[in-house]
Amino acid sequence: MTRRTFIRGAGLAGVLAAGSAPAIVHAQTTLRWRLASSFPKSLDTIFGAADVFAKKVGEMTGGKFQISVHAGGELMPPFGVVDAVKEGTVEIAHTAPYYFHGKDEVFALGCAIPFGLNSRQMTAWMVEGNGLKLMREFYRGYNIINFPGGNTGAQMGGWYRKEVKSLADIKGMKMRIGGFAGRVLERMGGVPQNIPGGEIYQSLEKGTIDAAEWVGPYDDQKLGFNKVAPNYYYPGWWEGGPQLDFYINTKSFDALNPEYKAIVECAAAVAHVDMQAKYDAKNPGALRELVKGGTKLFRFPKDVMDAAFKESMAIYAELGSKNANWKKVYEDYSNFRREQNLWFRFAEAGFDDFMQSQKL
Template identity: 60%
Template sequence: MERRSFLKKTGVGIAAGAVAAPAIAQGLPEIQWRLASSFPKSLDTIYGAAEVFQARVAAATGGKFQIRVFAGGEIVPAFSVMDAVKDGTVECGHTASYYFFGKDPAFALDTAVPFGLNAREFNAWFMHGGGKELLREFFATYNIMNFPMGNTGAQMGGWFRKEIKSVKDLDGLKFRVGGFAGKVMSKLGTVPQQIPGGDIYPSLEKGTIDAAEWVGPYDDEKLGFQKVAQFYYYPGWWEGGPSLSLYINQDKWKSLPDEYKAIVEAAAAEANVDMMAKYDAKNPDSLKRLVAGGAKLRPFPRDVMDACYKAAQEVYAETTAASPAFKKIYEHMVKFRDDQNLWHSVSEGNFDRFMQTRKR
């Protein structure tokens, strides 16, 4: 009888605990925020990171903290997300920081710069290499708290109407390319165009631009670029591992209870990992379909890669001379990148090259 009584009491205790556990937010305020995305709903992976984030925040707070996600253009234009968060028009946003390169080149370092970090290296630099402290110091001047919230991995080089056989083929080319890369390519005669994701296809179809890059096979297939451009180039040397960011207005962030801050940080981290995993899972089949459908897969010629690398170093020299914020963050990042390249050349790089050779 004593044993039955004990089990009964214990079972009651467990049941009570099971009911109470999800009520972590008991006694905490009900909050409703709006999140402005820079991306269209049709791109379920890159736009979807914000949905993963808001769903996790709601679940972890028992529905007390609700964040409504709006696609690019629904509240503010895609390239106005930073200003909207800074000014408090919305509480938070999901975007690529290099869209705001024109305001300050240091923004690009929060996403990707030519011949910069890959996805793993960016996460390592941000989380354990000092990048977080440097970027947070910079973003504080814009009244923003930033968190990594998604990465696409190394991107493709884009879709071209004509084959790129040498550097001279870049001269005069009207190319939709984001952020810092446009400044690099302009040194080779390319005319960079910054166009939101949802507007790229019609621009390419109408001939307003000659070429366009977006992300990679999964998104590119969805956007239908293969219908209006034939040549599909790789790699996207300007985006070795572009990080997407969650922006939160500093005043709104400071007003959150500590429990909600912890939940927001954890939810952003989950969405960060989830996006990369989705792209890695989905890109291979999409690439197969694109090639089977007639896309002509091409590597950029070596002379093009070498010329772009040289042009990038010239732009870095000019930018570090003109922007103290960029110089401080960039020089720190480059040292971290060089150490990572050394390490990966010994271990993972050799493993990957061996496995790729075996497959071929």
């Protein structure tokens, strides 16, 4: 999103709020879109971003542009949304791009890759770097235009039925792990499982899987993972700042007039900020309650982190030699990450390190 577009859209929102909308907005035929989410309604944070988006679009168009929001599984399977948007079955979806890395590994770069960008860095790459431009070029092949639609912030490393004391404990472990990280886990000796959020608890409870990761304390507590796997690890090295996206069918988006396009962009920006604000506000209390209830917190052993990093970098190098799309996007992503880490290691990390050691 460019500053100019954002300001233009924000200005329109102000006019609409004042009750004096431009004539061209009123001239737009009343629209009804369907939005397919990949998430269950019970997760008011990650699913809720789609509700925030739809509500803002309705408000800024005086009710003339209505978007109905459907939870994962209502219109199609949670992982069927990309094909649905591509074919025009629905106009829009809200999802985590890395779910679809099996189609092309570049999908993961639009969300999160192991040892990638944190949430602020991801937004910076999208908005001020080349991220949005490069991803939209890629998504064009799927009849999709994307808009950033939220970020969870750095995630936890998941729930484990047994303690992970060393890399040896990863061998043979069946773990529900999202997106691209499963490939890394597999090279470490683990057995990745790609399971939708609404089905994780049952799999963990029945012992079908040995471990599972989702997001962080607030969502994890709602899903009840602590009841069946008491060992909670951090950090989620595979998701330093996963971005959610709104995927819109290009034909549907192109049919909108300029004002409605700007409204869609602004509503997505509101949802993008709102999601992480919710997670940052709600996670601390949830973590405190989990620990109070018996959850045991552990940091991943160093050999696990080292092995994960080594295998991740090896995979990226291999992909660069056989996937032209990956090579193009990852080269820019990697260069941006290098510069961001140069900056964050000083002011940001220095401040955080000091503050988190204080007793306030």
